[in-house]
Amino acid sequence: MDWLNAILQGTLLGGLYAMFAAGLSLIFGVMRLVNIAHGDLIVLSAYLALTVAVGLGLNPMLALVIVVPLMAAIGYALQRLVLNRTMGDDILPPLLVTFGLSVIIQNALLTVYTADPQKLNAGAIETASVPLGPLTVGIMPVIVFAAAVGVIGLLQWMFYHTALGRAFRATSDRQDIAQLMGLNRAHVFGLAMAICLAVTALAGVFLGMRTSFDPAVGGTRLIFGFEAVIIGGLGNLWGTLAGGVILGVAQTVGAKIHPGFQILAGHIVFLLILAVRPRGLFPRMD
Amino acid sequence: MPELLEIKGLDARYGDFQALYGVDMTVSAGEVVAVIGANGAGKTTLMRSISGLIRNGADMVRYRGNAIGALRADQVAAQGVALVPEGRLLFQSLSVEENLIIGGQMGRKGPWNLRRLYDLFPILEERRNVPATALSGGQQQMVAIGRALMSNPDLLMMDEISLGLAPVIIRQIYEALPGIVGEGLTAIVVEQDIAKALSVSSRVICLQEGRVSLSGKSGDVTRDAISRAYFGV
Numbered sequence: 179m180d181w182l183n184a185i186l187q188g189t190l191l192g193g194l195y196a197m198f199a200a201g202l203s204l205i206f207g208v209m210r211l212v213n214i215a216h217g218d219l220i221v222l223s224a225y226l227a228l229t230v231a232v233g234l235g236l237n238p239m240l241a242l243v244i245v246v247p248l249m250a251a252i253g254y255a256l257q258r259l260v261l262n263r264t265m266g267d268d269i270l271p272p273l274l275v276t277f278g279l280s281v282i283i284q285n286a287l288l289t290v291y292t293a294d295p296q297k298l299n300a301g302a303i304e305t306a307s308v309p310l311g312p313l314t315v316g317i318m319p320v321i322v323f324a325a326a327v328g329v330i331g332l333l334q335w336m337f338y339h340t341a342l343g344r345a346f347r348a349t350s351d352r353q354d355i356a357q358l359m360g361l362n363r364a365h366v367f368g369l370a371m372a373i374c375l376a377v378t379a380l381a382g383v384f385l386g387m388r389t390s391f392d393p394a395v396g397g398t399r400l401i402f403g404f405e406a407v408i409i410g411g412l413g414n415l416w417g418t419l420a421g422g423v424i425l426g427v428a429q430t431v432g433a434k435i436h437p438g439f440q441i442l443a444g445h446i447v448f449l450l451i452l453a454v455r456p457r458g459l460f461p462r463m464d
Numbered sequence: 465m466p467e468l469l470e471i472k473g474l475d476a477r478y479g480d481f482q483a484l485y486g487v488d489m490t491v492s493a494g495e496v497v498a499v500i501g502a503n504g505a506g507k508t509t510l511m512r513s514i515s516g517l518i519r520n521g522a523d524m525v526r527y528r529g530n531a532i533g534a535l536r537a538d539q540v541a542a543q544g545v546a547l548v549p550e551g552r553l554l555f556q557s558l559s560v561e562e563n564l565i566i567g568g569q570m571g572r573k574g575p576w577n578l579r580r581l582y583d584l585f586p587i588l589e590e591r592r593n594v595p596a597t598a599l600s601g602g603q604q605q606m607v608a609i610g611r612a613l614m615s616n617p618d619l620l621m622m623d624e625i626s627l628g629l630a631p632v633i634i635r636q637i638y639e640a641l642p643g644i645v646g647e648g649l650t651a652i653v654v655e656q657d658i659a660k661a662l663s664v665s666s667r668v669i670c671l672q673e674g675r676v677s678l679s680g681k682s683g684d685v686t687r688d689a690i691s692r693a694y695f696g697v
Contacts, residue, residue: 357537360570
C-alpha cells in the first residue's frame, strides 16, 4: 500500500512539474527559445505572491489575481524589450542572455528578500486531506494537479482552436511567411512569453505553498521543467503532463526506496528515457 | 495621382551579396506586369523587396506614393500588398482552411472570403481539414494563391506559381487567373515560361543579373529582344 501511495503522491506532484514545464514547452514550440531563467521566473512569481499576500493580507491563491497578470505583463515587456533582440539564426545569444537574466533575478531577489527561506501560507487547506480507500489524499496536491490539467487543456485549446493559437503555429512554422500574413513576429512572441509567464506565476504560487523557497531554488525547478518537457516529447503539451507525472512518480518511488535517492531517481529515469527514446515519449515536433 | 507601385534605384542585398542594382519599375493600378529572367537574375529578390521580407531604403519602393521600402513585411501587407511566395511555403502545422483563414486575419474588406475561394477552387473545400502539406503540389499552389487572396490585396504578386507543377495543373491555375485579376486587382507575375508570362500580362520586365534588361508592352516585345535581354547575348 505504501508503494501505491508513493505512486499517487508522485502523480499529483507531477502536476506541479508539468506546470513548471508548460511555459517552457510553449515558448520553445513557438519561437525555439530555451529560457534558462525560467526557474528563476517561477521563484520571482512566488516572491511577488508573498509580497502581495503579506502586504494585502490575502490568501496566496487570491494573490494570483494580481500576480498572474503582473507576470504576463513582465513577460510581454521582457520579450519585446530584451529577448526579441537576441532572436535569430544563432541559438547562442538567447541562451547567454537568459542565463544572465537568471543571475540577475537571483541576485535581485537576494537583495530584496534576503536568503532566508520563505513560504506562502495558505492556511488550513495546506494540511487538509480526504481518505481515498486505504489511502489519504491531500486537498492541496489535488488542487495543484487539477490546475495543471486545466492549464494544459486550456493551452491546448488555445493552440488549436483560437486565432491566437493559429498565429502561434504559423509563426512557429515559418516566421517570414507569417510576417507576410500581417502577423508582427515581435508581438506574437511577446504574447507567447506573456502566456508563458502567466502559467509560471501559477506554478510559482503553488510551489511556494507546497515548500519553502529561497532565491537559489530556481535552477532545480528549471531542470525539473526541462526533464518533464523532454520526457514527454517536444511540442506536445499533454506529453509534458505525462512527463511531469513520470518524473514525479520516479522521485516519490525513489524516496520510498531510500530518502536520499529521491532527486537522483528522477534524473536516472529521465536519462533512461532519453537513452531509449531520444525524442521523448510522444514527440510532435521535428 | 501617383502610380500604385513605383520602384526607383532599388539596390537589394542579402548580407554582403548584392542581388539587385538600381532597378526601376512602375506598376499602374489594374494592370498585370510580368517579370521574367533567368535563374538568379533577381526576380525573387525583387518580390521579397517589395513585400518587405528584404528591407531596403525607404524611398526605393513607393506604394500609392508612400515610401514603404524600409517597412516590415506585416506593415506592407497591411497596406494591401500580398505575395504568393516561390515554393508555396504553406504553414505545415495548419490545415488547408486554417492556412486560408490566416491569410485573411488582417480583416481587410474586399471581395474575397472562404466561400468565394472554395467556389474558385472546389477541391480545397473538399480537403479543407487535412494538413496543407498533405495536398498535391497543384492543390498546395491553390492554397498559396488563396491564402494571398484572403487578405483582399490591391497588389497581388505571384512568384513562379507554375514551378514544379504538371502542365495540366498550370493550365488550370492560369485559367483561374482572369477571374482573380478582374475586379481591379493589380498583379505582378514572376514566370519562367515566357510565352505564359506574355499571354497573361500587359507589360513585361526582364531582369538580368540584378538589372532591368528589357521593359515594354507584352504585345510589342519581339522574341529576339527577349532572348537578348534574357541571356545577354
